[in-house]
Amino acid sequence: MPHFDKRDFPVFEKYPDIAYLDNSATTQKPQQVINAVNRYYSEENANPLRGLYDLAVRATDVYEKARAAVRKFINADSAAEIVFTRNATESLNLVAYSYGRQNIREGDEILVTISEHHSNFLPWQILAKEKGAKLRFLKCTETGEYTAEMLKKALTPRTRIFAIAQISNVFGRLNPIKEFADICHENGTVIVCDGAQSVPHIPVDVNELGVDFLAFSGHKMLAPMGIGVLYGREELLEKMPPFLYGGEMIEYVTLCGATFAELPHKFEAGTVNAGGAAGLHAAIEYIGELGFGELEKRENALTRLLMNEAAALPHVHIIGSDDPDDHHGIVTFTVDDVHPHDAAAIFDESGVDVRAGHHCAQPLHKYLGVQSTVRASIAFYNDESDVHKFTECLKTLRRRMGYGE
Amino acid sequence: MANNFYNEILTDHNLHPMHKHELSVCTCSRDGINPSCGDEIVLNLNIKNGIISDGSFTGNGCAVSQASADIMLDLVIGKSVDEAKRLHGLFMKMITDECSEEELEELDEAAALKDIAHMPARVKCAVLGWRTINEML
Known part of the structure; x- marks a missing residue:
């Protein structure tokens, strides 16, 4: 039995009564991190990568060991393919600004799914406008599904980039990325995958998936805020221009030019977040010790419990698939007549932390015809009492807002 | 955990608003939008000789925004423009958590929204109606 102890998380010692169900927004942090x-x-602190004394060497060592741990965690071929950023948003912007600006021409097409988080949507919208390219949308079924046929139909000879999340932050559905990557590559299209909701919850192997880029955030997987990752295939990263310019990313600078550092440092301008990287390394070790088998087992069981209880209530409508196994801990819903922000405030009164709004996916909400929704999202450290607290409050929502039941 | 601001006054004004309708005679109308909750209202006023003789609103949004607009109209209809401006000032003062007991009494039912001050994300909902009317006066 793998070791897991909720007491690893000091926030739950401080607030034993809250049911924290906003894990898709950010997770709590274990003491180890x-x-x-x-x-x-x-x-271990000094400015990494440049220092010529022992402490700076130690700082560099901490930082590069974290990179090696990330490489292993997602099975990349080389540490040169792991770029540290602030978060998934910055990683995706890096791809749009660097790869996108270099490779997108007037009349090209960029395909984005309708359910993308704004961070895998806005950078492409801006790029398309700037280059005179066409932004096109892959629409999903009512339950949030995308199929190979839908993708094949949407791709054209001019599609240069396809941007898609591995797990949607609204539906929780896992997209068949490996199949999609193969289809894209046959078409000469680069696939940019947002792994913010998948990397913390399922084993992700970039080689097996065959994606060209993968972005994710440390803070959604137990690590501190402010450290994120961009994985990119080395041959693509090699050819890309830097994203930001400044210190730590140059080889040689003269008054009229510069040569840039090797990968991945070319993309890490300025002093890096070594403390954050140390935290991310510890988070990867924590998840490794627990094991994805145990983690998924716990999260899936709680998702099933929560969905079964919520689906049984009249006036509650779950967005996406009816099958809890399609949700990966993310349950987005509406309650008849109760505005999601009112619902979240009442949940808060009962000590249940959930998210309300459009979850940075406004185009999807418009497409689904709902103004906004409530989202409960589970992590492995939640337990049945958290779910129970949630469903008990859900049952009383309409009554507390003055409706009959 | 927040204080319970979903009290009867608020839920009653949300479910049974007195002033949520079109206004046949009106001297000015204005849209108010709160992008964070997606609340939208259109506020209508009939102002004659410096007095707000009638008012109404239409729109949709969260309970806090809709109830607050209804309560506001209860307070300002029949009052002078200057008095409405003063009440706007008091409401804003209450929301930033620095109102005296006497001032709270003047705000009558609007004082039921006092605890919103502890929920920064919801302040925009509570002040939507007030912000809109202030732009009209």
Whole structure:
């Protein structure tokens, strides 16, 4: 039995009564991660990568060991393919600004799914406008499904980029990325995958998936805020221009030019977030010790429990598939007559933390014909009492807003 | 955990608003939008000789925005423009958590929204009607 102890998470010691069900927004942090950040700043801190003394070497070592851990975690071929960023949003912007600006021409097409998070949508919208390219949308079924046939139909000889999340932050549905990557490559299209909701919850192997780029955030997988990752295939990253310019990313600078550092440092301008990387390394180790088998088992069982209870209530409508196994911990819903922000406030009164709004996916909400929704999202450290608290409050929502039942 | 601001006053004004309708005679109308909840209202006023003789609103949004607009109209109809401006000032003062007991009494039912001050994300809902009317006066 793998080791798991909710007491690893100090926030639940401080607030034993809250049911934290906003894990898709950000997760809580285990003591092991907090200790790693603390250790970095207490014992290992100097400016990494440039220093010529022992402490700076130690800082560099912490930072590069974290990169090696990320490489192994997603099975990339080389550490040169792992670029540290602030978060998935910055990673996706990096691809749009660097690869996109270099490769997209007037009349080209960029295909984006209708359910993308704004961070895998807006950078492409801006790029298309700037280049005179066409932004096209892949629409899903009512339950949030995308199929190979739908993708094949949407691709044209001019489609240069296809942007898609591996797991949607609204539907929770897992998209068949490996199949999509094969279809894209046959068409000469680069596939950019947003892994913000998948990497923390299922094993992700970039080689097996065959994606060209994968972005994810540390803070959604137990690590501190401010550290994120861009994986890119080395041959693509090699040819791309830098995203930001400044210190730490140059080889040689003269008054009229510069040569840039090798991968991945070319994309990491300025002093890096070594403390954050140390935290991410500890988070990867924590998940590794628990094991994705145990993690998924816990999350799927809780998702099933939550969905079964919620679906049984009249006036509650779950967005997406009826099958809890399609949700990966994400349950987005509406309650008749109750505005999602009112619902979230009442949940809060009962000590249940959920998200309300459009979850940074306004085009999807418009497409589905709902103004906004409520989202409960589970992590492995949640337990049945969290779900129970949630469903008990859900049952009383309409009554507390003055409706009959 | 927040204080319970979904009290009877609020839910009653949300479910049974007195002033949520079109206005046949009106001297000015204005849209108010709160993008965070997606609340939208259109506020209509009939102002004669510096007095708000009638008012109404239409729109949709969260309970806080709709109830607050209805409560506001209860307060300002029949009052002078200057008095309505003063009440707007009091409401804004209450929302930033620095109202005296006497001032709260003047706000009557609008004081039921006092605890919104502790929920920064919802302040925009509560002030939507007030912000809109202030732009009209």
